[in-house]
Amino acid sequence: MRQPKTTMFFTKDHPKPHSIISKCLFFIFAFAFGVFSNPYLQSLPEFFQFSETSFNFSSPTLVPEPVSLLHNMSEEELLWRASFAPQIRHLPSTRVPKVAFLFLTRGDLPMAPFWDEFFKGHDGLYSVYVHPDPAYNGSIAKNSMFFGRRIPSQQARWGLIDMIQAERRLIANALLDSSNERFVLLSESCIPVYNFTTIYTYLINSNMSYVATFYDPSPAGLGRYNPAMAPQITAEQWHKASQWFEINRALAVKIVSDETYFPLFERFCLIRQKYPCISDEHYIPTFLIAISWMNNANRSVTYTDWTARKSHPASFGKDDVTLDLFDKIRYSANCTYNGIRTRVCSLFARKFLPDSLDLLMKLGPDLQIFAQTNGSIYH
Ligand SMILES: *[C@@H]1O[C@H](CO)[C@@H](O)[C@H](O)[C@H]1NC(C)=O
Ligand SMILES: *[C@@H]1O[C@H](CO)[C@@H](O)[C@H](O)[C@H]1NC(C)=O
Ligand SMILES: *[C@@H]1O[C@H](CO)[C@@H](O)[C@H](O)[C@H]1NC(C)=O
Ligand SMILES: *[C@@H]1O[C@H](CO)[C@@H](O)[C@H](O)[C@H]1NC(C)=O
Ligand SMILES: *[C@@H]1O[C@H](CO)[C@@H](O)[C@H](O)[C@H]1NC(C)=O
Ligand SMILES: *[C@@H]1O[C@H](CO)[C@@H](O)[C@H](O)[C@H]1NC(C)=O
Numbered sequence: 302m303r304q305p306k307t308t309m310f311f312t313k314d315h316p317k318p319h320s321i322i323s324k325c326l327f328f329i330f331a332f333a334f335g336v337f338s339n340p341y342l343q344s345l346p347e348f349f350q351f352s353e354t355s356f357n358f359s360s361p362t363l364v365p366e367p368v369s370l371l372h373n374m375s376e377e378e379l380l381w382r383a384s385f386a387p388q389i390r391h392l393p394s395t396r397v398p399k400v401a402f403l404f405l406t407r408g409d410l411p412m413a414p415f416w417d418e419f420f421k422g423h424d425g426l427y428s429v430y431v432h433p434d435p436a437y438n439g440s441i442a443k444n445s446m447f448f449g450r451r452i453p454s455q456q457a458r459w460g461l462i463d464m465i466q467a468e469r470r471l472i473a474n475a476l477l478d479s480s481n482e483r484f485v486l487l488s489e490s491c492i493p494v495y496n497f498t499t500i501y502t503y504l505i506n507s508n509m510s511y512v513a514t515f516y517d518p519s520p521a522g523l524g525r526y527n528p529a530m531a532p533q534i535t536a537e538q539w540h541k542a543s544q545w546f547e548i549n550r551a552l553a554v555k556i557v558s559d560e561t562y563f564p565l566f567e568r569f570c571l572i573r574q575k576y577p578c579i580s581d582e583h584y585i586p587t588f589l590i591a592i593s594w595m596n597n598a599n600r601s602v603t604y605t606d607w608t609a610r611k612s613h614p615a616s617f618g619k620d621d622v623t624l625d626l627f628d629k630i631r632y633s634a635n636c637t638y639n640g641i642r643t644r645v646c647s648l649f650a651r652k653f654l655p656d657s658l659d660l661l662m663k664l665g666p667d668l669q670i671f672a673q674t675n676g677s678i679y680h
């Protein structure tokens with residue numbers, strides 16, 4: 302069943318050498334044009350990385366896409382393919398970096414119309430991946446950016462290790478597209494709170510990843526640490542974070558390649574044990590500390606309202622969606638971005654209930670979240 306896809310271009314129909322060369326030249330020019338004509342790329346980070354995968358080089362798109370999202374790779378093979386990273390750090394300036402939006406969902410995507418307006422007009426600068434419950438059989442409109450973006454999924458239950466497996470699966474699938482440079486985890490209740498240009502520029506030009514790591518000595522933090530994880534993971538290294546990360550490619554490769562710490566979580570981070578452990582709140586933050594990963598801003602770019610001090614954050618329904626709410630989300634903090642103090646700290650927000658959509662669609666233009674092009678695709 303599995304085919305060695307990387308060789309497809311050369312084996313499919315044995316193209317003559319001159320046609321290979323002319324195709325290559327065409328794409329080199331096409332890529333170069335994309336890079337130089339891209340207004341967002343003021344300062345390209347130097348650590349862009351590639352991974353190997355199967356690309357359709359005869360596709361007329363500027364950036365070649367992996368052949369199919371619904372591949373038949375085993376989990377093992379997927380992670381292995383995604384773990385490739387180049388050893389040459391300097392990019393031959395032929396790539397337009399993309400932001401990968403990773404949706405970890407149960408089923409429907411009630412906020413899809415809002416996202417579609419956000420994405421509109423920015424083709425080639427983003428990719429969408431959806432990991433629903435495997436039993437989900439709903440459909441999505443053909444003209445939606447989410448159409449055809451479902452990846453092979455498995456069950457992901459809150460608190461259990463399969464939640465982390467699902468996150469790694471999403472990251473790995475997105476890594477197969479070597480243009481993806483930033484990776485943001487989102488749920489069906491998340492929305493963007495700035496327009497695409499702002500978010501893309503912010504992330505692509507950032508030299509940090511955004512994982513809200515902190516040390517929590519309480520029972521809800523250190524109390525979940527199983528000493529059997531030592532010496533690889535010590536109590537001091539045991540950290541906590543919100544699940545909703547935003548990471549760069551170098552860190553994404555590290556996470557899917559982890560063969561040291563992840564197996565310990567599989568064995569010792571379990572809900573029903575002496576140290577009841579919620580894997581999605583601990584794996585990535587603890588991993589970052591364990592590998593001494595320096596380029597983390599230690600904050601999240603996804604806003605969550607915990608002011609009610611309950612075990613679940615506030616949800617926003619139709620009665621809560623106002624311009625004031627967006628002011629609160631957008632300007633509730635000061636933070637550092639590439640060494641500069643800024644008020645733009647949250648790029649996304651949760652949790653928005655399905656009944657908030659109508660109002661959000663009305664406010665989208667006022668909030669400048671939607672692209673300023675003519676006409677909605679939702680009439
Ligand atoms: C590659 O792209 C071309 C042009 O879009 C298309 O005709 C062809 O079917 C694609 N090949 C694969 C394997 O997807
Ligand atoms: C995956 O396997 C199924 C059944 O074996 C097959 O029908 C399908 O075409 C395969 N898909 C890809 C993308 O190879
Ligand atoms: C989708 O799944 C639901 C619940 O499992 C089931 O009742 C329904 O028949 C399924 N629909 C289709 C089109 O398969
Ligand atoms: C993030 O936290 C780690 C561990 O506490 C620390 O070493 C690092 O300096 C922090 N990074 C920033 C940007 O504050
Ligand atoms: C952020 O900084 C500005 C200017 O220094 C200040 O007026 C504002 O109160 C600060 N906001 C928060 C939430 O700390
Ligand atoms: C990130 O960029 C800022 C501004 O250029 C710089 O001060 C800082 O040292 C950089 N951090 C890293 C980890 O490269």
Ligand SMILES: *[C@@H]1O[C@H](CO)[C@@H](O)[C@H](O)[C@H]1NC(C)=O
Binds near residue numbers: 670
């Ligand atoms: C995008 O948002 C920024 C503020 O974040 C605004 O200055 C800019 O005009 C907006 N662009 C569009 C096309 O709406």
Ligand SMILES: *[C@@H]1O[C@H](CO)[C@@H](O)[C@H](O)[C@H]1NC(C)=O
Binds near residue numbers: 673674675
């Ligand atoms: C939007 O439509 C109006 C009238 O149809 C047209 O004059 C204008 O140029 C259009 N603007 C854009 C950005 O396409």
